[in-house]
Amino acid sequence: xxxxxxxxxxxxxxxxxxxxxxxxxxxxxxxxxxxxxxxxxxxxxxxxxxxxxxxxxxxxxxxxxxxxxxxxxxxxxxxxxxxxxxxxxxxxxxxxxxxxxxxxxxxxxxxxxxxxxxxxxxxxxxxxxxxxxxxxxxxxxxxxxxxxxxxxxxxxxxxxxxxxxxxxxxxxxxxxxxxxxxxxxxxxxxxxxxxxxxxxxxxxxxxxxxxxxxxxxxxxxxxxxxxxxxxxxxxxxxxxxxxxxxxxxxxxxxxxxxxxxxxxxxxxxxxxxxxxxxxxxxxxxxxxxxxxxxxxxxxxxxxxxxxxxxxxxxxxxxxxxxxxxxxxxxxxxxxxxxxxxxxxxxxxxxxxxxxxxxxxxxxxxxxxxxxxxxxxxxxxxxxxxxxxxxxxxxxxxxxxxxxxxxxxxxxxxxxxxxxxxxxxxxxxxxxxxxxxxxxxxxxxxxxxxxxxxxxxxxxxxxxxxxxxxxxxxxxxxxxxxxxxxxxxxxxxxxxxxxxxxxxxxxxxxxxxxxxxxxxxxxxxxxxxxxxxxxxxxxxxxx
Amino acid sequence: xxxxxxxxxxxxxxxxxxxxxxxxxxxxxxxxxxxxxxxxxxxxxxxxxxxxxxxxxxxxxxxxxxxxxxxxxxxxxxxxxxxxxxxxxxxxxxxxxxxxxxxxxxxxxxxxxxxxxxxxxxxxxxxxxxxxxxxxxxxxxxxxxxxxxxxxxxxxxxxxxxxxxxxxxxxxxxxxxxxxxxxxxxxxxxxxxxxxxxxxxxxxxxxxxxxxxxxxxxxxxxxxxxxxxxxxxxxxxxxxxxxx
Ligand code: HEM
Ligand code: SF4
Ligand code: SF4
Numbered sequence: 001x002x003x004x005x006x007x008x009x010x011x012x013x014x015x016x017x018x019x020x021x022x023x024x025x026x027x028x029x030x031x032x033x034x035x036x037x038x039x040x041x042x043x044x045x046x047x048x049x050x051x052x053x054x055x056x057x058x059x060x061x062x063x064x065x066x067x068x069x070x071x072x073x074x075x076x077x078x079x080x081x082x083x084x085x086x087x088x089x090x091x092x093x094x095x096x097x098x099x100x101x102x103x104x105x106x107x108x109x110x111x112x113x114x115x116x117x118x119x120x121x122x123x124x125x126x127x128x129x130x131x132x133x134x135x136x137x138x139x140x141x142x143x144x145x146x147x148x149x150x151x152x153x154x155x156x157x158x159x160x161x162x163x164x165x166x167x168x169x170x171x172x173x174x175x176x177x178x179x180x181x182x183x184x185x186x187x188x189x190x191x192x193x194x195x196x197x198x199x200x201x202x203x204x205x206x207x208x209x210x211x212x213x214x215x216x217x218x219x220x221x222x223x224x225x226x227x228x229x230x231x232x233x234x235x236x237x238x239x240x241x242x243x244x245x246x247x248x249x250x251x252x253x254x255x256x257x258x259x260x261x262x263x264x265x266x267x268x269x270x271x272x273x274x275x276x277x278x279x280x281x282x283x284x285x286x287x288x289x290x291x292x293x294x295x296x297x298x299x300x301x302x303x304x305x306x307x308x309x310x311x312x313x314x315x316x317x318x319x320x321x322x323x324x325x326x327x328x329x330x331x332x333x334x335x336x337x338x339x340x341x342x343x344x345x346x347x348x349x350x351x352x353x354x355x356x357x358x359x360x361x362x363x364x365x366x367x368x369x370x371x372x373x374x375x376x377x378x379x380x381x382x383x384x385x386x387x388x389x390x391x392x393x394x395x396x397x398x399x400x401x402x403x404x405x406x407x408x409x410x411x412x413x414x415x416x417x418x419x420x421x422x423x424x425x426x427x428x429x430x431x432x433x434x435x436x437x438x439x440x441x442x443x444x445x446x447x448x449x450x451x452x453x454x455x456x457x458x459x460x461x462x463x464x465x466x467x468x469x470x471x472x473x474x475x476x477x478x479x480x481x482x483x484x485x486x487x488x489x490x491x492x493x494x495x496x497x498x499x500x501x502x503x504x505x506x507x508x509x510x511x512x513x514x515x516x517x518x519x520x521x522x523x524x525x526x527x528x529x530x531x532x533x534x535x536x537x538x539x540x541x542x
Numbered sequence: 543x544x545x546x547x548x549x550x551x552x553x554x555x556x557x558x559x560x561x562x563x564x565x566x567x568x569x570x571x572x573x574x575x576x577x578x579x580x581x582x583x584x585x586x587x588x589x590x591x592x593x594x595x596x597x598x599x600x601x602x603x604x605x606x607x608x609x610x611x612x613x614x615x616x617x618x619x620x621x622x623x624x625x626x627x628x629x630x631x632x633x634x635x636x637x638x639x640x641x642x643x644x645x646x647x648x649x650x651x652x653x654x655x656x657x658x659x660x661x662x663x664x665x666x667x668x669x670x671x672x673x674x675x676x677x678x679x680x681x682x683x684x685x686x687x688x689x690x691x692x693x694x695x696x697x698x699x700x701x702x703x704x705x706x707x708x709x710x711x712x713x714x715x716x717x718x719x720x721x722x723x724x725x726x727x728x729x730x731x732x733x734x735x736x737x738x739x740x741x742x743x744x745x746x747x748x749x750x751x752x753x754x755x756x757x758x759x760x761x762x763x764x765x766x767x768x769x770x771x772x773x774x775x776x777x778x779x780x781x782x783x784x785x786x
Contacts, residue, residue, distance in 0.1 A: 080757055080758050081758070083757075084754070084757060084758070087754075088594040088595040088597075088598040088599075089583060089587075089590045089591050089594045089595055090583060091591070093583050093584070093587065094584075095583070095584055095585070095586070095587050096584050096585060096660070128585070128659075128660045128663065129659040129660050129662075129663050130663065131659060190763065191763060194762070194763050194764055195762035195763055197764075198754035198757040199752065199754045199756075199757070200754075200756065200757070200760055200764050202764065203764040203765060203766040204763060204764065204765050204766075205765070205766060205767070205768055206765045206766065206767050207767065207768055215575055216574035216575055217574070218578065219577065219578050219579060219749060219752045219754070220578035220579040220580060220581050220749070221579065221581075221754065222581050222583065222584075235581065235584050237582070237584050237585065237664065238664075239575070239576075239578070240578035240579060240580035240581060241575070241578055465768070492573075492744075493569075493573060493576045493668055493744060493745070493746075
């Protein structure tokens with residue numbers, strides 16, 4: 001046994017209202033620069049829907065993640081030699097069109113147009129070419145089932161279900177269900193992005209399992225982008241380097257939750273530690289039957305209250321306060337103790353570490369629409385057995401298509417709902433409800449505290465990084481310079497080359513430039529910064 | 543030996559080597575963050591699917607050809623029982639195919655840069671300069687192949703002049719007279735090549751030094767400790783950063 005610690009997240013999907021606050025605050029913190037205009041480390045997609053980038057879940061097409069061939073784990077895009085042979089042009093790389101072409105508007109036209117008969121319009125301008133463009137897609141174009149009948153059926157998950165159960169989807173799809181799926185990098189235990197990187201620039205931090213790209217070592221081979229089945233590594237087309245969700249490690253290191261979690265309106269995100277057995281990861285990811293992957297993944301997670309595990313953890317250098325945090329970890333409780341949280345697409349075999357509590361609301365809504373009491377436990381259990389399509393859909397997302405774990409998780413949520421209704425209405429609590437889902441009255445109440453009351457200090461149990469092991473906390477740096485020709489503005493050898501400038505200095509320059517400039521600032525010369533944005537930041541028409 | 547001959551065939555080669563080596567070391571230390579292929583595949587994938595592999599396979603074959611043709615003395619291949627005619631035929635055959643691939647590839651790449659708006663917008667002055675030198679070297683190189691092979695003119699055995707001169711530079715015993723007596727086409731190509739190597743460290747071409755052969759030998763999943771400075775990309779300096 002080799003014990004390692006993993007910082008992980010759980011999201012309670014029932015509470016997500018699809019407000020995109022998480023995406024916006026994340027973007028403002030991390031990807032408000034040119035080169036990553038199209039990048040959302042955190043995105044929220046409506047399901048059913050095509051996702052971002054479009055149809056990323058169709059691994060027949062994009063070849064992300066791992067497969068098992070004759071008991072051996074292999075990257076789906078092929079072996080090492082094949083990848084090197086394809087280095088000159090990567091056949092599985094999405095293009096900007098698969099994400100979307102980022103744009104801004106000619107806001108200045110609204111103010112500076114001469115008086116005329118027609119109202120001036122602010123035309124959309126591509127942030128890539130600076131030219132006028134037609135907006136045809138975005139990071140959440142099919143938000144809230146927009147374009148439903150036309151766009152949603154191209155959802156790879158729906159397509160897969162349809163192959164299995166035929167026309168029934170279409171019919172029952174008419175009684176539409178919908179929920180939101182917020183996504184960040186999964187900080188996988190068996191990361192395909194890291195495995196695909198030819199230069200070894202991507203790595204998993206041994207202290208907390210956060211997966212990062214070493215910007216100084218990345219050489220722009222762009223194999224990680226296609227290697228990740230969740231498409232959560234992005235190519236900065238200005239710097240020529242890969243970038244990804246950092247799990248806000250500068251915040252995590254000082255015990256703060258990530259920006260997306262901190263700002264989540266639904267307060268649905270939980271962050272804490274897992275202890276896992278690093279020696280068993282490859283074996284767990286290699287189990288033949290896809291339906292066994294969830295259990296294999298759960299089996300990797302070690303019980304932090306088990307004295308043998310504690311002993312091994314101490315031996316492997318896990319500090320005492322981390323062990324303590326692991327014992328109080330909300331994610332461990334939700335994934336392993338209550339067993340309600342499920343990983344996203346375990347069949348990609350990356351052992352993802354962002355877990356989801358499946359939403360009960362599609363079922364509740366359907367029940368309510370039929371005029372039934374949607375909080376009655378028997379009605380709910382009945383609906384869970386009969387409402388096949390939402391369940392199969394969720395199973396396709398979270399359990400490689402096995403409905404049983406999804407049903408079990410939803411039954412627990414339904415039981416919690418009914419049991420707590422009696423408590424809250426001052427009626428006699430019914431112990432047979434928790435018993436029906438294999439829980440006790442105490443445990444269902446604790447789960448209720450964690451899921452429904454969801455206190456800040458219960459949602460985030462984040463031990464600080466240890467000063468004696470941490471690097472000097474230095475400011476993140478970003479290479480941008482504002483002298484000289486705006487086209488190569490940013491460095492002697494192209495955008496962002498040369499010695500990086502610390503962010504504070506860079507922001508200082510950008511602000512000064514923006515506040516003192518008479519003209520629109522060329523698009524590749526500045527960071528897009530919503531906080532200090534003056535509506536400029538685009539090049540001239542030509 | 544005129545002064546210009548000394549300049550071209552003794553001074554320039556040593557300047558090239560000096561700039562190429564120190565420039566690369568300096569660039570690596572100064573600009574690890576700018577050391578990348580700067581891939582443009584995100585903007586456009588159809589043309590690059592053909593152009594980039596043809597070009598790269600071509601140019602790598604051309605590089606191999608240069609190594610063999612310039613470094614291995616004629617006496618060695620003779621001793622190995624490979625007659626001059628046979629060697630010549632082989633070299634010209636492979637060289638021509640590789641050269642044509644390179645030229646077609648690079649033409650497609652440049653065409654793609656000119657015609658795809660996004661790629662054009664991402665093309666820097668540095669890229670344009672690099673392409674001028676690169677294409678000049680490639681075209682002049684193809685010309686020497688045509689002339690040397692006798693397709694045009696009488697044919698020419700560069701392994702009696704150019705190659706010994708090339709080796710003499712590295713043996714620190716420069717023999718400019720050998721190069722001075724070779725054909726003008728070879729002379730111009732050699733100069734173009736040296737100029738390309740002089741600008742090399744300062745262009746995107748540095749990505750060629752990072753060819754990731756180590757990938758074959760390393761474990762799939764890489765773990766790293768949060769050691770000093772490995773996640774940030776800038777070592778803290780003493781005192782205050784200069785602001786403004
Ligand atoms: C084994 C060594 C090499 C590897 C692995 C390699 C790989 C690459 C890759 C991945 C790209 C980016 C393609 C894209 O836009 O997605 C690229 C571009 C390029 N490479 Fe190489 N390269 C190598 C050697 C060379 C050499 C020796 C030269 C020239 C002497 C060269 C010249 C170029 C040029 C000019 C481009 C830009 C293509 C464009 O116009 O977009 N490469 N290379
Ligand atoms: S989800 Fe994150 S850690 Fe997993 S493969 Fe993708 S980028 Fe890598
Ligand atoms: S901020 Fe929270 S509620 Fe809003 S979309 Fe993001 S995850 Fe959902």
